[in-house]
Amino acid sequence: MGRRKMPLCLIALLLWALPASADDAPGSLKKAAFIPQWVPQAQFAGYYVALEKGFYRSHGIDLTIICGGPANPPADCLTSGQAQFATLWLCTGLELRGQGIPVVNIAQMAQRSALMLVAKKASGIRSIEDLQGKKIGVWGPIFQLQPRALFQKLGLDVRFIRQSYSVNLFLRDGVDAASAMWYNEYHTILNTGLNPDELVPFFYHDYGLNFPEEGIYVLEQTLQADPALCCAFMRASVEGWIYAFDHVEEALDIVMKNLREAHVPATRVHQKWMLGRMRDLMLPPSGSWADMGTLIEADYLRVAEIMQKEGFIDAIPEFTTFHEDCTPDAAP
Template sequence: MEHSTRLTRSRVIGGIGALAATAIVLTGCSSGGSSDSTDSASDGDLTPVSLQLQWFSQAQFAGYYAALDQGFYEKEGLDVTILEGATDIVPIDVLTGGDADFAISWVPKVLGSIEQGAAVTDIAQIFERSGTTQVSMKDKNITMAADLSGKTVGSWGYGNEWELFAGMNKADVKLDDISLVAQAFDMNGFLAGDIDAAQAMTYNEYAQVLETENPATGELFTPDELNVIDWNTEGTAMLQDAIWADSDRLADDADYADTAVKFIKASIEGWAYARDNPEEAANIVTASGSQLGESHQLWMTNEVNKLIWPSTSGVGTINQDQWDQTVKIAMDTPNETGATVISEEPPATAFSNEYVEKALAELKDEGVDVMGEGYTPIDVTLKEGGE
């Protein structure tokens, strides 16, 4: 399917204006999108909505870019602006500061903010599975958390370490049993041999290794040369990418609550599009200005789809057992300083299925597959450097 994308860039004003974050607005011109959303928006027919991402434009957020490009947001009467993240942008701070209407962030990171007073609600749990792993070379014989004992273990920190620490705790591996290394957000230390087991997202850093030439063979590394600890398998996975809304606005502003349902609905339709059209979705993200290579972008789209599909209860539903596991780990797992994410149960307002259930009901009535029971990943061939 051919599609064209018109990009406009503007500075984000308000609380994050000083950070010079980039707002990206895509207007879809392919079949399924409307013919002229820019004119509609100028006529005042659409409700302006801003979404704060937790990182730069990449296929981790393919569903939102696809919903924008394909006109799904416009179909719901929304004029959506996507705000890119950066290392110094905390999505929940942007949301609570009034500079975004919705934000994408990991649940454990937000639980800490909620305990500190942030009034926000998880209104759609898009990623049902965790994408966090520990990757090692085959000859290190690290296949499970128990094998980390005596090894040099990389961790990004900044709230990304909790699944690792929980997995070690479950396997009775103490922090004193490993050499913990502050890992950069890349795999350079791992590839240099300074880290035995490195933290890696399935959709990003793991691919970085597979995009690199193995000096011993002269060919790119292959999965057969690596071992991966999957926290989903180890039983310490925590909920990641979710759509967050302002709790007070949900309670006090009926229009905002209605907009939340529309935003969730269109976003899920965007993720269904990314599931069924991964190549097109990857191209849409690339056209948004992402700096990642084409094969890496497609790999990321494919791997993120695996975290969503098939869905247990309908995409976006917050499953109580998964929420409870995330909260328990956040309360019971200490980091290297002895601190936990939270000290007590979060309030009832921390998540709600009210809005996603309405969105799912409408999507089902319109024939959109929100379960993906027959989902099958595609095969992606990575090129050197992800090009």
């Protein structure tokens, strides 16, 4: 018999019941700041929900969420001390570590890669092999790790074309297949009027190239100075995500409020799609939300080895120095 899945609401209740440290007592809140990679959106719903619902305060943290984005890179905020916590992709964390910035992964929130290629069936593309000789839209160098590894693995010769974060190049047939995030650009393409049955999606994780993305990162010095704070942040964030998945409409209200405050235009329909896909991506392989935040060593080594092969890093950090287990069961 397979492992029985625990209801999200019960997990949230159990996490809420975890004993707080002495520092969590009223009047002893620790100030901290967190920055996601991008502006407010459902990709980060759990953190905004945790703040709105008081989960961080219940774990002894007076938290401020800083707006991320190209003008405010999370790595800069970490190194400057402006933020103690940030979300980064696993490959970005490894790249920073290779540059001498001592970031530590305290939780791997995304378990599956959302990066994908999308092609139109009208172009005659039906299988991955049909991309032979085609023009492939890609983003910057770090986003090209999976495409390069995929086409090398399959022995396909393709032409990379730099694409912007708009899907216009793909819609105008400037590329035969475009890069997209499942929770974002793919849905944008659908909203232009193309139906799913008119598209051919290729997920890298289906080809043995799972590069899990969002994780929570701190600097080594932050972790060493206050490990309890780091694990408290992890606990509260998990509670926020579980609550968001169990209370979708309320979570969307919170996300939309933060989008308005940041003056970011967005539709509720798109944010709902994004939240649903984040749920799919964050579900641990065990099938239990109690394991949320686990960094699987095999995934880590897969990403690190390809990054080393492609020259992004010189050496692979020891897993135990790169990742500190702050999942609820391991937290102090």
